[in-house]
Amino acid sequence: MKATVIVTLKPTVLDPQGMTIHRSLASLGLTDVTDVRQGKIFHVQLKEGNRGQVERLAKEVLTNPVIEEYRIIWE
């Protein structure tokens, strides 16, 4: 069983890396891109069944709740 965990900064948290990427787009002529936010993606494999362990991994390890949020996509 596979899961994908996507971790992103909360919308209220400044993302200096995303801002820098966005600023560089003007020189490429990609002027319609209005915002870029950088995040992390984790591909997780687990034995059938215990989805709770991936939930805990996402919540307790992969995410710092002060600044980040996560979502899990199950395959």
Added chain:
Amino acid sequence: MKFGVVIFPGSNCEHDCFYVVESVLGKPVEYIWHQGTSVKGFDAVILPGGFAYGDYLRTGALAKFSPVMNAIAEFSRKGGLVFGICNGFQILTEAGLLPGALLRNVGLKYVCKFEYLRTETADTPFTNLLTEGQLLRIPIGHGDGNYYADAETLKRIEDNGQVVFRYADAAGQITRDANPNGSLNNIAGVVNEKRNVLGMMPHPDRSSEEILGSADGKLIFESMVNALVTK
């Protein structure tokens, strides 16, 4: 009185901290390996700078799962002095022993230079020999020192006087230009609500002797000694 300096895989300022306590303060000090499950016998524990676990995932994120962190959490609940410097500060926020988080510097660069810090409170075991408003010249060296807390937390720690140091200019003014990393309210160091856990990004361990360009950092370590003596 005994100090402990915690070593995580990837710590690199443990010798600096050990040296300050042993040779500059002349106090007993021992290393504590991160796999240790007890900090019994210690009166103060220092989490040094470096790149614990290579800063993988997030700075300090994996260090918080080291066995010693449970012992340090328990130690802090009982009132023991815990002092996190740079990466040590990041670990303490990740472990939930201090409020907020440290984000990537706004300029995205690693910044290594002397800063002026304005002392915001003398009412902590780490600043009892300082006076409010006192300027300290202490260097920083970090890529992730941008202090962040949500609006509610920020208001709470400001109202409680938990902000201990702010980046200032040479005249002691808290300005945007004096902020090296984008930290909210120019915050360079905070204590917990009980005031026995301090985290700061600047390095007093690199500024405790004049030959290093400043001995101002020594005042923080000496305050800890003072707190332990008068306890």
